[in-house]
Amino acid sequence: MTALGKQLFFDASLSGSGKLACASCHSPDHAFSPANALPVQLGGSDMHRTGMRAAPTLKYLQSVPAFAEHYHESDDEGDESVDAGPTGGLTWDGRVDRGADQARIPLLSSFEMGSTPARVTAAVKAAPYADAFRAAFGARIFDSDEATFKAVLQALETFEQAPGIFYPYTSKYDAFLAGKAQLTQAELHGLQLFNDETKGNCASCHISQRTRDGAPPQFSDFGLIAIGVPRNRALPVNRDPHFYDLGACGPERTDLKGRAEFCGLFRTPTLRNVALKKRFFHNGIYDSLELVLRFYAERDTHPEKFYPVVNGRVRKFDDLPRRYWDNLNTEPPFDRKPGDKPALDEAEIKDVVAFLNTLTDGYEAGGKVVAEKTKAVAAN
Structure with missing residues (x-):
C-alpha cells in the first residue's frame, strides 16, 4: 500500500x-x-x-487531532478541564480529519x-x-x-x-534534545526568545518542549487562530473587494458558515522544516522568515509597515471585516500599541531565524544538514 x-x-x-x-x-x-x-x-x-x-x-x-470546536487535552497530556478552543483538522481551515x-x-x-x-x-x-x-x-x-x-x-x-x-525527527534540534548536538549562541538565544512569553511567545502556539511522555515536540498546538494577516493583493481572487477568505467559517469550509466566532481562524502549522518554505501564512503573503517575524513583532506597534495607508490612516486588518475583529489574537507579542517598542528587534529576529533553521530535518553530526533522500521515493 x-x-x-x-x-x-x-x-x-x-x-x-x-x-x-x-x-x-x-x-x-x-x-x-x-x-x-x-x-x-x-x-x-x-x-x-x-x-x-x-x-x-x-x-x-x-x-x-480531529477537528473539535472545544479541544480538551487528554489525561496524559494535561488538565482535561482546559478548553483549548477550536483545534485540529488537516487543512488550513480544519475541515477534514x-x-x-x-x-x-x-x-x-x-x-x-x-x-x-x-x-x-x-x-x-x-x-x-x-x-x-x-x-x-x-x-x-x-x-x-x-x-x-x-x-x-x-x-x-x-x-x-x-x-x-x-515524520523522521532528524533535525538539529532533535539531536540537541537528545544530547547529541549543541546549539550555537545565536540558536540558543533564538530558542530563548522563541519561548519567552514577553518576547516572541512563539511557543504558546508552536510548542517546543517534549510531551509529558517524552515524545518530540510538534511545534504546533494545532489550534485555529486569527492573527490578521494582511490581504495578499497578488492573488487574483482578491481583486474582488467584497471577497474574503475567512478560514474556518468559509468559503471552502461550509459546516461552520454563519458562525461568526470562527471567521478569520486558520490552523497553526508546524514549524518543523519551516526554513525550507518559500511562502508563509495561508495566503502566501510573505516570502521570508524575517518578514514573518517582523509582522509578529510589529503588527501593533508599526501597522503601517504591513497594511495599506489611505488618506494618512492605516487600514489595519484589511483582510478581515471589522465585525470579526473580536476573534483576533491579542496575546504577546500582539499586546502592544502604536509607538511601543516592538517585541523583537532586528538582532533578535536574526537569532530566532537561526533557531528556526535548527528545525530542518536531515541533520548529521558535524554540523551539516544534508538533503533528505526523498528523491528516491519517486524511483521506488
Missing part, C-alpha cells in the same frame, strides 16, 4: 491536465511544500488557474488537479503499477470508478503516514 501510494503521489497522469502530481505542489526536497516562491500554486485543466491558499507542508501531520479526505480535495478541485474519479481510474489502469494495484485491492477493483478512486485515496493516505519520510 505504501509503495502504491508513493507511485500515485508522483503520477501527474491522475490530474485533469496530465501535468500536475501531488509532488508538484508538495516537493520532497522542500519538506513536501512547494519548491517555487509563488504565493499560491498554478493548476486546473490549463495549468493557469490559481486558488486562494498556499500549499502547506504534508510533514508532521500524524499528530494532528483523514489523510484520504485531504487527498480528495486537490484531486477534484477545479483550480488544482482538476480530475474526476473516472479519469483517475483510467490513469491507474494505464499505469505501470496497474497490476500491483489489482494485487493490493482485488482483481475487480477497476470495475467501479468510485471504488478505484477510494482505493487511490487510501494508498495516498498510507504513504503519507510513512514515518521515515513524513
Whole structure:
C-alpha cells in the first residue's frame, strides 16, 4: 500500500491536465511544500488557474487531532478541564480529519488537479503499477470508478503516514534534545526568545518542549487562530473587494458558515522544516522568515509597515471585516500599541531565524544538514 501510494503521489497522469502530481505542489526536497516562491500554486485543466491558499507542508501531520470546536487535552497530556478552543483538522481551515479526505480535495478541485474519479481510474489502469494495484485491492477493483478512486485515496493516505519520510525527527534540534548536538549562541538565544512569553511567545502556539511522555515536540498546538494577516493583493481572487477568505467559517469550509466566532481562524502549522518554505501564512503573503517575524513583532506597534495607508490612516486588518475583529489574537507579542517598542528587534529576529533553521530535518553530526533522500521515493 505504501509503495502504491508513493507511485500515485508522483503520477501527474491522475490530474485533469496530465501535468500536475501531488509532488508538484508538495516537493520532497522542500519538506513536501512547494519548491517555487509563488504565493499560491498554478493548476486546473490549463495549468493557469490559481486558488486562494498556499500549499502547506504534508510533514508532521500524524499528530494532528480531529477537528473539535472545544479541544480538551487528554489525561496524559494535561488538565482535561482546559478548553483549548477550536483545534485540529488537516487543512488550513480544519475541515477534514483523514489523510484520504485531504487527498480528495486537490484531486477534484477545479483550480488544482482538476480530475474526476473516472479519469483517475483510467490513469491507474494505464499505469505501470496497474497490476500491483489489482494485487493490493482485488482483481475487480477497476470495475467501479468510485471504488478505484477510494482505493487511490487510501494508498495516498498510507504513504503519507510513512514515518521515515513524513515524520523522521532528524533535525538539529532533535539531536540537541537528545544530547547529541549543541546549539550555537545565536540558536540558543533564538530558542530563548522563541519561548519567552514577553518576547516572541512563539511557543504558546508552536510548542517546543517534549510531551509529558517524552515524545518530540510538534511545534504546533494545532489550534485555529486569527492573527490578521494582511490581504495578499497578488492573488487574483482578491481583486474582488467584497471577497474574503475567512478560514474556518468559509468559503471552502461550509459546516461552520454563519458562525461568526470562527471567521478569520486558520490552523497553526508546524514549524518543523519551516526554513525550507518559500511562502508563509495561508495566503502566501510573505516570502521570508524575517518578514514573518517582523509582522509578529510589529503588527501593533508599526501597522503601517504591513497594511495599506489611505488618506494618512492605516487600514489595519484589511483582510478581515471589522465585525470579526473580536476573534483576533491579542496575546504577546500582539499586546502592544502604536509607538511601543516592538517585541523583537532586528538582532533578535536574526537569532530566532537561526533557531528556526535548527528545525530542518536531515541533520548529521558535524554540523551539516544534508538533503533528505526523498528523491528516491519517486524511483521506488
